Amino acid sequence: MTSSVQDGGAPLVKVRIPPVLRDVVDGARQLEVEGATVGAALDALFARFPALHDRLTSDGKLSTFVNVYVNADDVRHRDGLATALGETDTVILLPAMAGGADQGGPTSRAGTVSTVWAPDSA
Amino acid sequence: MPEEGPVLTIAARSAPSTATPFTPGFAGLACSACLTPAPSGPRFVCSQCFGPLEATYDYPRIAGSLTREGIAARPRTLWRFAELLPVEELPLDGLAVGFSPLVPAPRLAAWLGLRLLWIKDDSRNPTLSFKDRNVAIATARARGFGFTTLACASTGNLAASVAATAAVNGMKSVVLVPADLEPAKIAQAEALGARVARIDGPYDVVNRLCLELSDEFDNWAVVNVNIRPFYSEGSKSVAFEIAEQLGWRAPDAVVAPIASGSLYTKLRRGFDELARVGLIEAPTTRHIGGQPAGCAPVATAFGAGSDTIHPVAQPDTIVRSLAIGSPADGQRSLALARVTCGSIEAVEDADTIAAIRLLAETEGILTETAGGVTIAALQSAIAQGVVGPDDEVVAVITGNGLKTLEAIVDAPARDVIEPSLDAFAAWATREGVS
Numbered sequence: 001m002t003s004s005v006q007d008g009g010a011p012l013v014k015v016r017i018p019p020v021l022r023d024v025v026d027g028a029r030q031l032e033v034e035g036a037t038v039g040a041a042l043d044a045l046f047a048r049f050p051a052l053h054d055r056l057t058s059d060g061k062l063s064t065f066v067n068v069y070v071n072a073d074d075v076r077h078r079d080g081l082a083t084a085l086g087e088t089d090t091v092i093l094l095p096a097m098a099g100g101a102d103q104g105g106p107t108s109r110a111g112t113v114s115t116v117w118a119p120d121s122a
Numbered sequence: 123m124p125e126e127g128p129v130l131t132i133a134a135r136s137a138p139s140t141a142t143p144f145t146p147g148f149a150g151l152a153c154s155a156c157l158t159p160a161p162s163g164p165r166f167v168c169s170q171c172f173g174p175l176e177a178t179y180d181y182p183r184i185a186g187s188l189t190r191e192g193i194a195a196r197p198r199t200l201w202r203f204a205e206l207l208p209v210e211e212l213p214l215d216g217l218a219v220g221f222s223p224l225v226p227a228p229r230l231a232a233w234l235g236l237r238l239l240w241i242k243d244d245s246r247n248p249t250l251s252f253k254d255r256n257v258a259i260a261t262a263r264a265r266g267f268g269f270t271t272l273a274c275a276s277t278g279n280l281a282a283s284v285a286a287t288a289a290v291n292g293m294k295s296v297v298l299v300p301a302d303l304e305p306a307k308i309a310q311a312e313a314l315g316a317r318v319a320r321i322d323g324p325y326d327v328v329n330r331l332c333l334e335l336s337d338e339f340d341n342w343a344v345v346n347v348n349i350r351p352f353y354s355e356g357s358k359s360v361a362f363e364i365a366e367q368l369g370w371r372a373p374d375a376v377v378a379p380i381a382s383g384s385l386y387t388k389l390r391r392g393f394d395e396l397a398r399v400g401l402i403e404a405p406t407t408r409h410i411g412g413q414p415a416g417c418a419p420v421a422t423a424f425g426a427g428s429d430t431i432h433p434v435a436q437p438d439t440i441v442r443s444l445a446i447g448s449p450a451d452g453q454r455s456l457a458l459a460r461v462t463c464g465s466i467e468a469v470e471d472a473d474t475i476a477a478i479r480l481l482a483e484t485e486g487i488l489t490e491t492a493g494g495v496t497i498a499a500l501q502s503a504i505a506q507g508v509v510g511p512d513d514e515v516v517a518v519i520t521g522n523g524l525k526t527l528e529a530i531v532d533a534p535a536r537d538v539i540e541p542s543l544d545a546f547a548a549w550a551t552r553e554g555v556s
Contacts, residue, residue, distance in 0.1 A: 019337055020167045055172055064453070065155065065172040069330065074448065077435040094333045095167045097174060097350065097382075097450035 010036040014090040015045055021093070024051035030090075038068055039081035041091055056093075067096045144212070147184035147205035151175045151351050164267050164348040174450075175351045177208035185399040190370055193401075200255050200359040206395055207359070208352045213262040215291045217248035219255055220359055224367035224516070229484040230497075234504055238514040240373070242364055243487060249286045249310070250522035251279035251490075252385065256356035257287045257345055263352040264343030265291060273297065273342040275332035277325050277381065277443045278307030279490075279521050284345060285314035296342065298328050303442055306525050324437055326447045357385040361392025364516050365402050372396075372405035374513035377500045379492040379520060380411040380420055380466065381444045383451030387458050389518070409464035410508060411455060412499025414439035414491075418468035420452045424459055425468070431456065440471045440529050441491040443521065465508045467499040474498055478523065478530055488523030496520070 015031050025031060033048070035041025042062065046053035056063050068075045069092040075083045085091070151160040155173030166175050184205045196202035200220030201212055222244045231239035244252040257272075257280070264272060271294040274284045281297035288295035297311050301320040312318050321328045336347045345353045365372055372393040380386045386409065393405040413421045416439030423431045434447035449455065459466045469477075474494035481497050482488045489497075496517050503509045523530070539549050550556040 018167070020165070020169050020172070023169075055170060058171075063172055065167075065174065067330075067448075072327065072330070074326070074330070074433065074435075076433050076448075092334070094330065095172060095174070097166070097333075097347075 010034040010040060011085055011087040011089075013041050013085045013087070015041060016090060016092045018093055018095065020095075021052060021055060024055065025049050035085055035091075037081065037085060038070060038075055038083045038091060041085060042068075042081070065096050067094045068092070069094065144204045145183070145187045146210045147179045147181070147188075148208045148210060149178045149180045152178045164264070164269070164343065166348055166350040177351055177355050179206060179395070181395070181398050188399055188401070190366075190401060193366065200258060200356065200363075203359055203362045206362065206392075206399070207259060208355050209259065209262055211262075211266075213258070213265070213291075216258055216261065217254060217287060217290055219247055219258045221363055222246045224364060225485070225487070227485045227517075230481060233480065233484055234501060235511050236504070236509070236515055237512050240364075240368075240514075240516045241481075241485060241487060242360060242516055242518045244360060244518060244520050245487070245489060245493070245522035247283075249279070249282040249314070250525065251283065252357070252360060252518075252520045253279045253283040254287070255359050256280075256353045257283040259356045260343065260345035260349040260353035261287045261291055261293070264345070264349055265293070267343070269341070269343035270294060271296060271342045273332070273339070273344045274346050275299075275325070275329045275344075276311075277445060278303050278311075278525065279443055280346065281307060281311035281316060281318065282314060285311045285316035289315045298332055300325050300328055300442070300445075304526050304528060306527065307442075310525070324447065325445055326433070329446075354384050354388060357388035358392035358395065360385070360518060361389045362396060364389075365393060365396050368514075368516075370402050372402055372407045373516045374406070375408040375410055375464070375503070375509050375515045376518065377410040377412065377496050377503070377515065378518040379444055379495050379499075380413050380449065380455055381446045381492070383411075383420060383449045383455035385518070385520070386411045387451050387454045390458055390462070407462060408508065409458050409462045410499055410503045411459060411464070411466040412444075412469050412495040412502075413466065414441040414444050414474065414495055415468040415470045417441070417445045417447055419447060420449055420455050421466040421468035423452075423456055424466040429453075429456070440526075441474060441495055442526075443490065443492045444495060463508070465503050465506065467502040469495045469498040469502065473501075475529060477501065481519075482523070487519060489519045490521035490523050490526040491529050492521055493519040493523070494529075 012032050017025050033041050033044040035044050070089050150162050153168035153173045154176040156171045158170045160175050188205045193202050198221035225241045225243050227239045227241045247254040272284050272288045273296040274280050275298045285295045295316040297316045298319045301322050336344045343349050378386045396402045397404045417434050417437030419431045419434050431452040437445035437447050477497035478494035539545050
C-alpha cells in the first residue's frame, strides 16, 4: 500500500466505533491509529484489537456489512480502502443496514446473497 | 420453543367489535447472515458479524393455529396477519393501516396487452403511502421498548407516516429529509406535527447522519435504523393481502419499485411465509422491480449481469422517493430478480411521467412518481418478454400522486376563460373536447 505521507510516517487519524463493537475495544467510542490510507488505518486497528478483525472481516476481506466513511464521504465514492488520510480525518464505521456492498477492495463477498428472502432460521 | 403461547386479542380502530384470539408467532431476532440470535430490542446489527438482524418466526406453531377462515373473520387491517408480524401484542392506539384494495385494472391491461392485471393500491393508507405499514409495527415496538420520540431518515412518505403515527400515539416525531424534497411531502409531515430537519445532501447522506445520530440520540426510536428489524417486516403484509385478495394464491408476476429494495424483497418473503404455514401453494412469482434511470444502481448491476452494485453518489431524477444511491437491500434485490426469473428495470423520468398519466387515464388512480416507475417497469418487462400476455400480474402502487404533483403539472398557468358561451366553445374546440 502506498503512503501519501512522504515524511514522518503515517498520520494519526481518529476512528469512530459503533456501539455494537465497543465491547471488543474496551468500550471506546473513538480511537486513534496511524494510517496513510483507510485500509492501513483499519489494519492498524485490527492489529490492536484482533477480536474486531474477527467481527468485521470475512475471508480476509472487510465485510460487506460495513460501510466506511472518511468524515462525511462514503469511501466507495472516493478510492475505497485506498482512500488517503490526513491528520484531521475521522474514519467512521457504520452498518450497511442490510445486504451491504463491497468497499472497492479486490473482491466482493459473494456469500452475502445466500440468504435471499426467507431465512430458515426459525 | 413453547408449544402454547399467550392468547391475545386483535383490536383495531376500524373494527374493534371483531376482536379475535391471536397466538404470537414471533420468535425473536437473529442475524440474517450468521444466524446468531439476538435479544428482542431496539437493535439492528449482529454483535458477532455486523450483519443485519431480522425477525424470526415459529412457523410450525403458526401453521397449527392460523387458518384462512380465522384471518377472514378479523378486522381489515394489517394486524389480521399478526402471527406473521414481529409483535407479541397488538397496539391499542394507531392508524387503521393496511388491507388496501386490490383493484382490477382491465383498461390498463388491455392497453398493455395483458390478460389480467391488478393494482394493489397502497396509496389508500392513512398517510397515502405503504410506509404506514412499516411505521405501525415499528411504533408498536418502540412504545413497548419505552421510547417517546419517533424519528427517521425519509425521502418523504416515511416522514408523513412517522408524524401521523406519532401523533395518534401521543409521541413526538423528528424527521430528517433531503433539503430539496417535494414541498407537499414536507408540508404534510410538518402539518402532522413532525419537526422536520432539512439536511443539505441526498438521501444517502441523510441516512448516514441518521445512523450516526442513533448512537448519540439513543432515546429516539429511529424507525428505519434501530427499530429496522421490526419496521421492515411491515412490507410483507402487502404480499399477505395480495394473496388473500386473489383467493389465496400468489400471482405470476408482481411489480414494485426499488428504493432500499426492502419492499421488493419482503414481498417474496411474504409469499414464501404464507406457503410455509400452509395458506398458499409455493409461489412461482416473478419479481419485477423498477428504479429511476437517474438512480438505478441495482437495475444497472442486473442489466450488466454483475454481482457488484456501484452506489450512485448524486442521484439525478424527479423520483425523489426512489433516489437512494446505496440501497440497503440491493444485493438481495439482485438475487431475488435472478432467482425468480424476474427483472429490474431502469426507467427514464419521461417514461415515468407518461406512465403516471397512463395509469390515471385508464384506471382513475393518480400515483406519485414511484408508481409511475412501477407501471413503466411493467411495460419494459412486457417488452422484453419477462412478463407474457397470459400472466396474472399485480402492480404495487405505493403512494398517492398529490404528493408529487410537480412532476405532472406544467409550470405555466392555465388559460382563464371569459364566462361566455362563445369563449367556452372556442376553448372546447382548442382542447378537442367539443
